[in-house]
Each structure stands twice: as C-alpha cells, then as structure tokens.
Amino acid sequence: MxxxxxxxxxxxxxxxxxxxxxxxxxxxxxxxxxxxxxxxxxxxxxxxxxxxxxxxxxxxxxxxxxxxxxxxxxxxxxxxxxxxxxxxxxxxxxxxxxxxxxxxxxxxxxxxxxxxxxAPKEAFEKKNNSENPEDWGYMSTAMEIEASEAQFKQWTNKYFALMDELEKMGEETEEEKNIYYFFNLGFQVQEFAFKKREKKDS
Known part of the structure; x- marks a missing residue:
C-alpha cells in the first residue's frame, strides 16, 4: 500500500x-x-x-x-x-x-x-496533572506560524519521515502496544486568528 x-x-x-x-x-x-x-x-x-x-x-x-x-x-x-x-x-x-x-x-x-x-477514557488523561507532554496520553496542538513556502515544504518532508519512523518503531518492538490515531492539518490562511506573540528583545 x-x-x-x-x-x-x-x-x-x-x-x-x-x-x-x-x-x-x-x-x-x-x-x-x-x-x-x-x-x-x-x-x-x-x-x-x-x-x-x-x-x-x-x-x-x-x-x-x-x-x-x-x-x-x-x-x-x-x-x-x-x-x-x-x-x-x-x-x-x-x-x-x-x-x-x-x-x-x-x-x-x-x-x-x-x-x-x-476513544477510551484513558486516551485523554494526564498523569498527576503533569505539564510534561510525555506524561499525556494524547497530542493536541493549535498554532500559527510564519514561514516561506520553501521552509514549509522542507518541514513537511521531515514530518512525513518522522511518521514513517514512528510506524516502523511500532512494527519492531515486542513490548505491549497501544493504538494511536493521528490527524494533522496545516494550511495557509489570510491572517492570524491568534494574537501574534511579540518577539523578546535579545
């Protein structure tokens, strides 16, 4: 496939x-x-x-x-x-x-x-209310970024390579496994919906 x-x-x-x-x-x-x-x-x-x-x-x-x-x-x-x-x-x-x-x-x-x-109840539980993403049972991100078209394409290639790596990791391990559903969406918009963060003075 x-x-x-x-x-x-x-x-x-x-x-x-x-x-x-x-x-x-x-x-x-x-x-x-x-x-x-x-x-x-x-x-x-x-x-x-x-x-x-x-x-x-x-x-x-x-x-x-x-x-x-x-x-x-x-x-x-x-x-x-x-x-x-x-x-x-x-x-x-x-x-x-x-x-x-x-x-x-x-x-x-x-x-x-x-x-x-x-999804099962445990899919969205945070262990001990931890702020460390590694302790969460899920991933969730909503953000807006600025990048050139070339930069976006380069990052997209890295993303798909990372997903391939993750899929192969699951096939190789003998440990007990969970099933994770991924849905990702990124596209160009006209203007920021989130307030743009001001860059800190260096």
Missing amino acids: KQIMTIETYNQLKAIGDPLRAEMMMYLCEGPYTGQQLSETLDIPRGKIHYHLKELEKNNIIEIVKKEEKNGIVQKFYRSVANGFTISEELLPFHEVDQTTRQIIYSMIDRAKKRVQT
Whole structure:
C-alpha cells in the first residue's frame, strides 16, 4: 500500500471529490470493508454504496484486497490503494480542485471527531496533572506560524519521515502496544486568528 498517491486525471479527481465517496475513503484508508459493512456503517443503501465503490475502483483509487464466501455469496473487501492522496499540479487549473480538496478535508475532520468520541477514557488523561507532554496520553496542538513556502515544504518532508519512523518503531518492538490515531492539518490562511506573540528583545 502506497503512503501517498497522486491524483493525475480529471476523472480520478471527480471520483474522489464526491462527498459520499470522500467519506467512504476515510474508512477504506483505515482498512478493508465490504459494501455491506460500509452500508451498515454509513446507514446508506447497499446498492448506492456498491455504485460508488465501482466508480472508485474504476479510477484505481481503491482495490479488492480479498474475497470470502459466506452463505454461497462471495464478499469482496475493498481498500484504498494509498494512505493519503495529493493532486497533480497539472490539474490545478480546474476550479473543482479547490472544492474537492476541501471536501476531502471536511470528511477527514468528521472522521477524526468520531474517533475522539469513541476513544477510551484513558486516551485523554494526564498523569498527576503533569505539564510534561510525555506524561499525556494524547497530542493536541493549535498554532500559527510564519514561514516561506520553501521552509514549509522542507518541514513537511521531515514530518512525513518522522511518521514513517514512528510506524516502523511500532512494527519492531515486542513490548505491549497501544493504538494511536493521528490527524494533522496545516494550511495557509489570510491572517492570524491568534494574537501574534511579540518577539523578546535579545
């Protein structure tokens, strides 16, 4: 499974930009689902789910990862071909790119909210009210920074390398492990929402 897949055709962009498909993709990026499972999870008729699965599969955004026979019926398990998606610069002139990206992000935010609601109690506990982040069971940051586009891109590469390192660490250790959900979002804005901190005189 790829870490990132580039959306390279207009048809792929249309396929992944549909609001329902974007919501389905949040689940299919996490693991394999049948059409029936997605239908029950999203409370949407199975026929409608299967139609959208076929559109995503036709555009090589998802794939069948396994098949199981149950009561004489072959169940197909679908999964995203990548953990995340980016859009080719060649598609940028299309005005739909902006709305498609926003729709994907909206779905990601909704999915993250559901994960917060269903997380175990200990996920958000602080040990002894410690101010040391190492003693917290979670990470939470909201901040605004100034950087050039080149600096932002350089930092983004470091971030993804760090996430790859974290994923490999979990595979290598034999210690008891917890499951951690990460949702990160960074984007350009027009102005500061937080009051800008004044730099201290050196």
